[in-house]
Amino acid sequence: MNRHYPSIYGISEKEYGMQGYKMNIQLASNYSSYIKNYFVHAHKISLAKDYILFSSPKNCLWKDGVKSIDSSTQRDIYYKMDDTKFELMIPPFNPLVQGIIISKTDTSIKCQSNDGKRIFIFKYKEKIVSENLLEIDMYRNEKGDMVSYHKK
Numbered sequence: 174m175n176r177h178y179p180s181i182y183g184i185s186e187k188e189y190g191m192q193g194y195k196m197n198i199q200l201a202s203n204y205s206s207y208i209k210n211y212f213v214h215a216h217k218i219s220l221a222k223d224y225i226l227f228s229s230p231k232n233c234l235w236k237d238g239v240k241s242i243d244s245s246t247q248r249d250i251y252y253k254m255d256d257t258k259f260e261l262m263i264p265p266f267n268p269l270v271q272g273i274i275i276s277k278t279d280t281s282i283k284c285q286s287n288d289g290k291r292i293f294i295f296k297y298k299e300k301i302v303s304e305n306l307l308e309i310d311m312y313r314n315e316k317g318d319m320v321s322y323h324k325k
Contacts, residue, residue, distance in 0.1 A: 224251035224262070225303045229322035236318045248322055250309060252295075259284045261293060263322075277301070290315050 178187040227250040234242040252261040254274060261270045261284075272286040272293075282295040292312040297305040308323040 224253050224260070226251055227303075227306055227309060227322070229309070229324065231325070232320055232322045234318060234320055241318075250322055252309075254282070254284070259293070 175187055175191060178184070182190070229248045229250060230245060232244050232246060232248055233240050234244075248263055250261065250263050252259060254260070256274070258271065258273050259282075262268065270286050270291055270293075272284050272291070274282060275285050276283040279300060280297045282297075282301060284293045284295070285291070286293075290313070292314065294310040294312075295301075295306060296308040296310070298307050299305055307325075308321055311320045311322070313319065
């Protein structure tokens with residue numbers, strides 16, 4: 174209905190349809206899997222072969238250097254990078270983010286989104302290889318806060 178607004182449907186039909194859709198998908202037995210599959214389909218991505226998966230059983234919200242929320246919500250972060258650019262997705266809330274790598278050390282990679290709204294810091298144990306990734310920090314410049322996704 175959203176796709177055909179306003180050419181076929183009016184605002185009230187569009188809103189009614191969207192509410193019905195949201196209620197129906199929440200009744201699905203595997204809601205999180207449905208959302209993840211929708212995200213993959215909507216963004217036309219092939220996660221298995223193109224992206225590296227970082228599963229984060231914990232994430233925290235930081236504001237002015239103080240942790241304000243500690244959450245045990247599982248987040249699957251899909252990313253890929255080469256020597257100069259990166260791509261990252263955090264379903265279902267953050268669609269594809271693309272940008273450039275702005276610095277590297279022996280144990281970290283700092284990236285900035287193309288729109289300048291996000292800075293990501295990938296933190297590794299000992300050396301930069303995917304199996305050593307311990308944490309991804311996402312600085313949300315427009316909100317002035319940081320979300321850390323980590324293993325422990």
